[in-house]
Amino acid sequence: MFKISVMYPNTPGARFDHAYYRDKHMPLVKARLGAACESYTVDKGLAGGAPGQPATYVAMCHLFCPTLEGFQAGMAAHGKEIMGDIPNYTDLAPVIQISEVVVG
Numbered sequence: 001m002f003k004i005s006v007m008y009p010n011t012p013g014a015r016f017d018h019a020y021y022r023d024k025h026m027p028l029v030k031a032r033l034g035a036a037c038e039s040y041t042v043d044k045g046l047a048g049g050a051p052g053q054p055a056t057y058v059a060m061c062h063l064f065c066p067t068l069e070g071f072q073a074g075m076a077a078h079g080k081e082i083m084g085d086i087p088n089y090t091d092l093a094p095v096i097q098i099s100e101v102v103v104g
Contacts, residue, residue: 001038001101002068007060008092010045016058018044020089026061028085032078036070037063058092068098 008016022042030037040063045055065071075082086094 002065003099003101004063005097007057007095010055010058015091017089033074036074039064
């Protein structure tokens with residue numbers, strides 16, 4: 001299993017529409033990737049590790065994909081549409097990490 005994490009740095013003054021991200025963008029991603037994305041989660045950053053510290057990321061999602069090749073094929077086919085939707089909910093550039101899930 002592979003996890004693709006898409007994280008949006010918590011930058012002062014940046015715009016992020018959590019409702020749009022949760023209700024429109026992520027269902028779009030799932031619909032376009034189909035079986036290449038088994039499931040996903042959406043996180044809203046609340047705080048950092050120390051009291052009073054801001055969250056490192058304002059939001060993130062984690063896509064769980066059975067194969068890396070399936071995810072890459074889905075993005076090759078639909079990445080332009082998926083990435084083109086980003087300005088509808090944020091002016092931040094996402095940070096992306098691909099991981100292999102070793103304990104689930």
